[in-house]
Amino acid sequence: MASDAGIWKCLLTVLLGICPLIAVQSVAQQSVAEDPVAVTQPAMASVAIPASPSPIFGVQAPTPVLAPNAFWDRTNVLLFSGIALLRGLDYASTRNMQARGREEILLPDDVVNNSAGFAGIEAAGTAASVGVSYWLHRSGHPKLERWMSLGHIGVTAFGDARNYALKSRHR
Numbered sequence: 001m002a003s004d005a006g007i008w009k010c011l012l013t014v015l016l017g018i019c020p021l022i023a024v025q026s027v028a029q030q031s032v033a034e035d036p037v038a039v040t041q042p043a044m045a046s047v048a049i050p051a052s053p054s055p056i057f058g059v060q061a062p063t064p065v066l067a068p069n070a071f072w073d074r075t076n077v078l079l080f081s082g083i084a085l086l087r088g089l090d091y092a093s094t095r096n097m098q099a100r101g102r103e104e105i106l107l108p109d110d111v112v113n114n115s116a117g118f119a120g121i122e123a124a125g126t127a128a129s130v131g132v133s134y135w136l137h138r139s140g141h142p143k144l145e146r147w148m149s150l151g152h153i154g155v156t157a158f159g160d161a162r163n164y165a166l167k168s169r170h171r
Contacts, residue, residue, distance in 0.1 A: 071137050079149040083129050086156040087122040093163035094118070101169030 094104055094112060104112045112118050129152045136145040 069137070069142055071134060075146065076133065076149070079146065079153070080126070080130055080133075082153050083149060083156070084126045086153055086160060087126050089160045090156055090163075091119060091122045093160045097163040097166055100166070102166050 098104065098112070103109070107118075107121070111121065129149065133145045133149055136142075136148060
């Protein structure tokens with residue numbers, strides 16, 4: 001029964017960590033819905049713009065261009081900061097877990113016991129998350145870009161909570 005309580009504590013910690021981030025994303029989506037380009041330009045949704053050149057002038061009509069979504073907007077900065085914070089907490093929770101006599105199961109001991117190497121892996125994990133988000137952003141998948149960051153935050157927060165919830169093996 002004691003392990004069930006530890007699992008519930010971990011799940012509660014993860015949920016409490018993700019809820020503010022989901023709220024930040026919903027606020028960001030609402031602000032994107034209020035597009036400043038659409039406010040400053042006249043509504044062109046009801047006007048049909050031909051895609052082929054005009055038969056009279058032989059010139060193609062310009063198509064309206066929407067402003068691209070900026071990659072380093074407030075939401076992404078908050079998400080990436082959350083990832084970096086939780087990766088740092090992962091470093092601290094793993095060190096704490098080892099000091100209590102437990103072993104890391106995902107990485108070899110040679111890597112985890114090397115402070116600089118382990119910190120480098122945590123930094124590389126953060127950089128990889130930002131890189132994949134940028135790739136998703138450039139390929140036109142802004143929702144996947146945000147959800148990937150939220151998933152990374154959730155998985156890392158769960159691992160951190162699990163590390164702190166494990167019982168010590170010292171007598």
